[in-house]
Amino acid sequence: MDSAIPTPRTGIAEMNWTDERVEKLKKLWSEGLSASQIAAQLGGVSRNAVIGKVHRLSLPGRAKAGGNTTAAARPKRAASAPRAPNYAARSVTRTVTRTAGATALKEDVALDFAVDQEIVRDTNVVVPMSRRLELTELTERTCKWPIGDPLKDEFHFCGNESPEASPYCTYHARLAYQPSAERRRMR
């Protein structure tokens, strides 16, 4: 009677295709989410698993076979997606303080330069819209800047592309690591 116990007591580790999960899969797939996104939402399965299941269920594939569905994969987001104000390319004409006299300290010049750059940034850089990724959707190159209250449902991560070896996108990296002159002036 005893012999080999299948040991199904793995608790949560058992990720089979329950009716619920299949329904969710169908729903998300029909909404146009990519297999990897669906896998991330379901949890415990790979995108391959999702694709495999989709086929087994004979769900309608994406129009273009093997094709990139990036465009089709983003059905809607207009609802409450933060829109980045587009007052971007306003140019700032700043008169450089060229203290002609030899008294012009190198430090001042360097500082001016830094400030110049800062102004340019402050003028051109706008708060980027986030991709609103879930924790499980983050990858090596997605910005991990958290947005919102972790306890609330709308909590998400920026998710924009982050430079290699950086956990944040360029925008949030600046907020995170505020270096030198920038901070000084902040005060």
Place this chain on the structure above:
DNA sequence: CCCTGATTCGC
């Protein structure tokens, strides 16, 4: 290189 879905095939 990043991503996508499609297919194969051992389990």
Place this chain on the structure above:
DNA sequence: GCGAATCAGG
């Protein structure tokens, strides 16, 4: 039935 490995493509 399942899904990793592989294939094929943008």
